[in-house]
Amino acid sequence: MSDSVIIEPACKTDDAGFHRLVSREQARLRPYFPVTVSRCTDVGATRRYLKELVASAKAGSFHCFMLRDYEGSDPIGALILKQFDHALGKCEVAYFISEAHGGQGYATLGVMWAVDHAFGRLGMRKAVARIAPDNAASIRVVEQCGFLREGVLRGEFRTASGEFTDLLYYGILRP
Template sequence: MSAMRFDHYIIRPLAENDLLPYFEMVERNRPRLEQFFTGTVSRTRTLADTQAFLADIAERVQARTYLPYVIVDEATGRFIGFLDLKNIDWSIPKSEVGCYVDAAAAGQGVATRAFQVFCAYCFAEFKLRKLFLRTHESNTAARRVAEKAGFAVEGVIRCDYKTTAGEVVDLIYYGRLG
């Protein structure tokens, strides 16, 4: 897995030794992530929790069942976003893709550009035939990012996700073929 570049950012695989900058990014964005990044929020409450979470992620990367990446500002070294491939089905091959950016980078086009670069990389590097994402109707930013990256609405999956608050919600399913 190699790094990607755009503007003055690098997208690279998340590593176990990224503990502190990863934890700090999640901590800065915890209120924004709480409802729809349940696993991340629940497994990163402390630095020790986060270290165990990253060790678990490293095992999943080794097994090729989960592939996480961070968006890094080249000038500052600060983590300003996260992208991942999850629910990977190598037999098709297809994967769900996830993304969030730091609140300080929101609304500047960083998520859109990073997502476009990342999707192109995933199709070329992993020879995926399909990428998909699921998002709640209220997440207009994610919906815009998906649509600008060539994803189309394929439908609504009813009662598909349990939020951190315990509410079971419908999700919009977007897909893009490679």
């Protein structure tokens, strides 16, 4: 597992680095992060997208954080807290990590941090993750973070290609 990861709120100055990350990983990201891929077509478009994400964070509706390795260079991944239901105290955690940094514990540390942030700073009582059944790496991440599989959401997600797919539904409750 990685010794450390730097996690910071997304900001518009992440534009070039985030664009490079999304460009390198677009084949892997496109099916399940189609908006991110479609909005990060060049550095200027990425800057505008990040500016919108910063505004959404200020409004409390969507929080995006960049993961960096201990050297603090370009982003190596992203964490997202979204789909807030304040009446239930619930939000969704989404994330991706570059293929080059996969399997080193960065995603696990990031998800642990995101859950702690959702519970401690944002006052949520439950965090959920929706994961494609064939995404074994993401399933391992959430299970290592203490999430429990709560069920299968049939035909729950439409991929970038228009295909409807099932998602596994995982949840964790605030202790």
